[in-house]
């Protein structure tokens with residue numbers, strides 16, 4: 001599904017945010033990417049979603065070498081990736097339905113097809129009963145789940161999440177992790193970047209640990225970033 005081969009990313013000024021990082025994520029695999037603030041987690045996700053490009057090394061998605069993807073092809077690659085952020089920018093004066101439907105509208109869906117997909121996505125995140133609500137009437141955790149529903153409504157095979165539980169309390173964070181697990185159980189590959197190690201306490205995920213841009217651990221248990 002996803003492969004990094006000796007990827008280095010230097011920002012302007014020469015700062016090395018990722019240093020010769022290699023790993024792969026199989027189709028249907030779920031992994032947790034962790035490391036201290038500034039370790040390079042967001043940079044790694046940006047290279048996958050083509051927001052940034054590697055300085056050296058290669059990133060592959062489904063065998064496609066992203067260094068060969070030109071600007072015009074970027075939207076087609078991104079179609080296969082659901083991006084989930086700490087704070088989704090929801091359209092506050094539009095219903096939950098309209099917010100989730102947005103990517104489908106852009107792709108030209110309408111009518112029953114669109115309604116079916118939006119309802120399926122909201123069902124997956126447990127918010128079908130809120131379909132007609134305005135986002136500001138929802139809790140923070142519910143708003144986050146609307147953002148997740150929007151990210152998955154196109155049914156992407158790969159989900160990337162950047163601090164998806166950022167400002168949620170531990171119970172709501174668990175709910176969000178349950179949502180990711182549910183997607184993973186139906187074969188979606190999931191990569192969750194977070195510095196919040198308490199998310200790992202309940203379940204053992206494959207954990208990739210970055211420290212100063214280096215991948216220092218890849219295993220079933222967390223270790224290393226504090227050494």
Ligand SMILES: Nc1ncnc2c1ncn2[C@@H]1O[C@H](COP(=O)(O)OP(=O)(O)OP(=O)(O)O)[C@@H](O)[C@H]1O
Nearest residue numbers: 011012015017036037038039040041042043044195
């Ligand atoms: N556009 C940029 N230009 C220059 N330096 C950058 C840029 N983006 C990130 N950096 C630097 O690269 C390093 C890694 O940043 P990155 O955002 O990938 O870390 P992170 O692990 O996601 O951190 P956090 O947990 O705080 O979000 C940081 O030192 C950051 O200041």
